[in-house]
Amino acid sequence: ALSVAPVPLPVPVPVACEYGMVHVLSESGTPRGKDYCILYNPQWAHLPQDLSKASLLQLRNWTASLLCSPSDLPASGFSNQIPLVARGNCTFYEKVRLAQSSGARGLLIVSKEKLVPPGGNKTQYEEIGIPVALLSHRDMLDIFRSFGQAVRVALYAPSEPVLDYNMVIIFIMAVGTVAVGGYWAGSRDVKKRSMKHKRDDGPEKQEDEAVDVTPVMICVFVVLCCCMLVLLYHFYDHLVYAIIGIFCLASSTGLYSCLAPCVRRLPFCRCRVPDNSLPYFHKRPQARMLLLALFCIAVSVVWGVFRNEDQWAWVLQDALGVAFCLYMLKTIRLPTFKACTLLLLVLFIYDVFFVFVTPFLTRSGNSIMVEVATGPSDSATREKLPMVLKVPRLNASPLALCDRPFSLLGFGDILVPGLLVAYCHRFGLQAQSSRIYFVACTVAYGIGLLATFMALALMQRGQPALLYLVPCTLVASFLVALWRRELGAFWTGSGFAKDLPQTQWAPAPADSPQPPKDSDAPLSPQPASQEPVRSPLPPEQPQEPSTPEATEAPASASEPRTLGSSTLEAAGQAQAQAQPSPAAQLGTSA
Known part of the structure; x- marks a missing residue:
């Protein structure tokens, strides 16, 4: 997913909806209450933002009735009460009109299905003066189980902070991954080029080789991304488990690739497996490398089993995601600035289209990118795609109980600019520019990410991060090359294959x-x-x-x-x- 979606408010749809809270207290005198999430339509009536300004009223359990006709009303009415009724058989307007006529101060509708905004028309909105909201059936059971049948409730809608502190953590992870991955990939590639005349057939030789991206590969990749995104939008519940399995396999490989250089530096446990004829094992790998592989697989399996544990599973997902991004930045290589420009511009259009244009093409009016990245609200599996960095909210807003209590950043928003950062580092080392290309592109990435967060705060909806990251990184790299009068060589990537080995390998003095x-x-x-x-x-x-x-x-x-x-x-x-x-x-x- 190539979008950043730090807990956006729902995308505007024909029926307005907002999240609110119902604060529950027991009438037995227990001072400690509890908040539950509700979904309400502010066009019926607005809710106060402060709990201290909300009226504490008696909750009337009337779920045995659908409240669709006057015969469903109690003989004494709902004077100064908030009735709790079941959903079904009639419109929201019919329910709230009967409740208001009997003296109710609000209406809570219990839903066993997904929560939807209680809608009506303009005339009905003007007629009704009490708030109406939907409460999940699970929360209703928890209310009466925790507080008994005699409870008082207050309805309010606290304001959500514009930005959360977890954005700082996401910023550090994203910029750190781009910087470390770009530096590692660039240094490794230049070292391999300077060592190409040496023969290294030992057991510690690196098996993985970088893959140069061609224009044809870029076009095929973008087409596959479009097809996969559309398929996920229409068949999310069927494909999400395939994506989870692919992530487990790829992330364990990435984690092994990141930890292997550190393990090889250890001065102990260098014993090898005995001679054998088994596949791969006939090369007699070191025992510590086998233990490392088992450890990486175990971490991936643990996350796969406990991926829905919101308390701590996000830590494993972020660690595996960072390792996966570092591995991809090391493996995939853009050979020229021309290839970098082509890839970034094509994905720029792709990201903007699926975030800002697709709401006009879908029946629900939702963005395909945000819907897939955050998980469809009508998903039966309730699974989320793991191809994102996620950090839970750090503010104390009660709305964190409602939905999407995480801020998200897609892997594509790290990998795509990270490939340009890696190219800048390789070229900077070749041009002996004191890493000015690498530093400038990394700083530009950070500025672009900050611009994404600012746009998110202003628009309060998921943003295509590449809309801000691509111009910042491309323009910064272009200006540095123009300032150093190396734009021609920077555009074509000339000199990598022929200049470096000769300067490094002159075997005799002049x-x-x-x-x-x-x-x-x-x-x-x-x-x-x-x-x-x-x-x-x-x-x-x-x-x-x-x-x-x-x-x-x-x-x-x-x-x-x-x-x-x-x-x-x-x-x-x-x-x-x-x-x-x-x-x-x-x-x-x-």
């Missing part, structure tokens, strides 16, 4: 007349072919400008030779060693 060891390779298998070439060379031939190989022979001698070197280059190299001229030595020093 003023050394001796060729490197690699240049001896073509001499030993062809000793006879070099004598006829060396003898007929005239003394002035190295100074002839028409032969660039002979003129630059000392300079080429400092470069490593391969088995494909020509005999003319070998002859020029040998003659330069025998008769080095001052001009040739000056060119070598230069």
Whole structure:
């Protein structure tokens, strides 16, 4: 899910609805009460925001009646009471009209199904002056079980804080993951490129290789994302368990990838499994690596079993999610800034479309992105997609009891800009820019995330985070490259494959007349072919400008030779060693 949805209010629909609270106290004198969530329509009547300003009235248990006709009213009426009636068989207007005519000060309707806003038309709203709200059947049972039949209630609707303190935790996790993942991926990639001439066939060799993203892969990926999102919207209850299973597998792999470098540095427990012919085990992996794999799988399984425990399961989900994002940033690589721009712009359009445009295309008027990310309200499984970072509310608002008590940030809002941060770090190391690209892009990501939170506070609905993250990161990276006059190389990513290994692997000093060891390779298998070439060379031939190989022979001698070197280059190299001229030595020093 590529949207940030820190507990948004419901998306506006034709019938207005808001969450409120019913505060319950026992008439036996117990001072301690309890709050329960209700869903009400403010078009009937508004509720006070402060509990101290709400009237404490007697709750009348009238759930044996549907209150659809005057015969359902009690003989004494509901004077200064709030009746509790069952839902069904008639409209909300008919129920509340009868309750108001009998002296009720409010109406609570018990629903065994999902809570829906009690709607009516404009004329009916003007006629009714008492609040009407829906209470879940489960909460009704808990009220009479905890407080008995004689209770008093007060209806109120506390204001929800614009932003919660948990946004600070989400900000730190997101920016930290992008910074660490981008730094790790960039440093690892540059190190691998500089070590590409070394042979490492030992058991500690890294098996995983980075995958370069091509434009075709980007297009296929976006199409698959669109299809999966639409399928989840229509078949959520059938596909959510498949997504949970994929997350468990991928997150355990990511956790192993993040912890393996730390475990390999430990100075103990390096024993290996005995010789065997089993798949994978025939490589004799270290016992500590097998224990690490079992630990990662166990963490993933524990989360899968207890994923709906709101008290602590979110900690495991966030840890697994961060590890998954770090693993993906290390594995997926954008080779050029052109590829980065294409990926970010396409996903920018994708995110905006599914958050802001789809409410005009769906019957319910809900955003497909927010609906899938937070879980449909009519879902029978009540499962939530795990592809988000989630942190519970830290404020003391009673509305946290109602719905979605977590702030959410999708993995896509971390991975997509994180790939650009990783590219900036790789290019910055290549260009020897003191990591200015990496720092600028990371800071721009943080600014974009803050802009997302501000938009969320102003609009009070789920926001497409890439709407703010993509412009910030792309513009910041572009301006740094333009300021350093490296925009051409930054756009094409030139220099990664050819410049770095030569600067890192010059095997001999510049003023050394001796060729490197690699240049001896073509001499030993062809000793006879070099004598006829060396003898007929005239003394002035190295100074002839028409032969660039002979003129630059000392300079080429400092470069490593391969088995494909020509005999003319070998002859020029040998003659330069025998008769080095001052001009040739000056060119070598230069």
